[in-house]
Amino acid sequence: MVIETSGARKTAVARATIRDGNGRIRINGIPIEIYTPELAKLKMMEPIILAGDRISKVDISINTKGGGVVGQAEAARTAMSRAIIDFFKDQELEKTFKDYDRTLLVNDVRKKLPKKPGGKGARKKKQKSYR
Numbered sequence: 001m002v003i004e005t006s007g008a009r010k011t012a013v014a015r016a017t018i019r020d021g022n023g024r025i026r027i028n029g030i031p032i033e034i035y036t037p038e039l040a041k042l043k044m045m046e047p048i049i050l051a052g053d054r055i056s057k058v059d060i061s062i063n064t065k066g067g068g069v070v071g072q073a074e075a076a077r078t079a080m081s082r083a084i085i086d087f088f089k090d091q092e093l094e095k096t097f098k099d100y101d102r103t104l105l106v107n108d109v110r111k112k113l114p115k116k117p118g119g120k121g122a123r124k125k126k127q128k129s130y131r
Contacts, residue, residue, distance in 0.1 A: 003086045007078025008107045012067025016079035018087045021059025027076055028064060040073035047081040047104055050096055054088060074108065081105055 002019045025032040027044065035041045048055050060080055064072040081104040085094050097104040113122035 001087070003083055005079050005082035005086060007075040007080075007082065009074040009078070010067050010071045010108075010111060012064060012071035012075040014062055014064040014072065014075035014079040016076070016083040017061045018058050018083040020057065023056040024059045025055070025062075025080075026060070027062045037069060040069050043070070043073045044077050044080065046101070047077055047084060047097065050100055050104075051084050051088075051093060055084075058084075058087060060084075074103065077104060078107060 002017060005016050005018075007014045007016070025048065027035055032041060032044060032048075035044070060083060062076045062079060064076050066072075067075070081097055085097070085105065094105070115122055119125040
């Protein structure tokens with residue numbers, strides 16, 4: 001059985017494929033054990049730790065693109081969590097994920113505010129002096 005899911009954060013998009021296997025997890029072809037930076041790796045390990053020893057029965061392959069390192073990591077963990085839930089069809093595991101962190105199953109919809117005229121960014125403006 002093969003299941004494909006996706007996750008997103010800001011401009012990063014991740015697609016996860018889960019199938020029967022022996023516990024191999026790869027992000028863009030790199031095994032999760034040697035993925036850098038460490039912070040992103042730990043963020044992606046959260047659903048694996050919560051799922052426990054069930055992960056040893058499946059292989060997960062994740063492809064990410066867009067955004068930065070942390071955005072890709074958060075998109076990947078959402079895609080991975082959704083894939084695990086769909087594969088095992090376990091309501092108790094879904095409740096565990098939601099209790100731990102809702103963004104494991106729900107995309108974070110916040111985006112960068114667009115730039116406005118009269119300044120360098122969305123909020124920053126040229127200073128005015130009245131004296």
